[in-house]
Amino acid sequence: MISFSLNGADVEVDVPEGMPLLWVLRDTLGLTGTKYGCGIALCGACTIHIDGVAARCCVLPVAAVAGKSVTTIEGIGGGTGLHPVQQAWIDEQVPQCGYCQPGMIMAVSALLRTTPEPDDAVIDQSITNICRCGTYPRIRKAIHRAAALMRDNGPVPDSTT
Ligand code: FES
Ligand code: FES
Numbered sequence: 001m002i003s004f005s006l007n008g009a010d011v012e013v014d015v016p017e018g019m020p021l022l023w024v025l026r027d028t029l030g031l032t033g034t035k036y037g038c039g040i041a042l043c044g045a046c047t048i049h050i051d052g053v054a055a056r057c058c059v060l061p062v063a064a065v066a067g068k069s070v071t072t073i074e075g076i077g078g079g080t081g082l083h084p085v086q087q088a089w090i091d092e093q094v095p096q097c098g099y100c101q102p103g104m105i106m107a108v109s110a111l112l113r114t115t116p117e118p119d120d121a122v123i124d125q126s127i128t129n130i131c132r133c134g135t136y137p138r139i140r141k142a143i144h145r146a147a148a149l150m151r152d153n154g155p156v157p158d159s160t161t
Helices: 021-028 084-091 101-114 120-126 136-153
Strands: 002-006 009-013 047-050 053-056 069-071
Touching: 047 101, 053 101, 084 101, 084 136, 101 120, 101 136, 120 136
Parallel strands: 002 069
Antiparallel strands: 002 009, 047 053, 047 069
């Protein structure tokens, strides 16, 4: 049995220790917002937070999060509504097919926690997730909008905080 906190609730799973966390989230726990893209930690589609830090969980053994706090796209708003990054994504109509977007939002929300006002250079350096639809210009705009929302209204804590 492996225990950890998931979106603010304690969970216990009876799975092999080496099973990738992405498999456990999607297939064992039924949270399908976190996506499978490359499976080799390159594309970012599977980005989640572990203790508030962005992580790619397609290659991460579930045992690595024992006793830790995991947040997925389903929990990013902390149960209080939309996270400012989600609101900015809607305002800027970022998604095209949408497949990469949960991972993008998780990567961006983690970035804004440590870097509240990133410039374009920092964004390009920090957000290395891949979007095959090429929504990068709208992503940049939405990151600046989310930063402004968080500056004006204060950050919405997600369930890791
Ligand atoms: S599916 Fe995990 S980084 Fe691509
Ligand atoms: S919106 Fe389609 S892959 Fe990013």
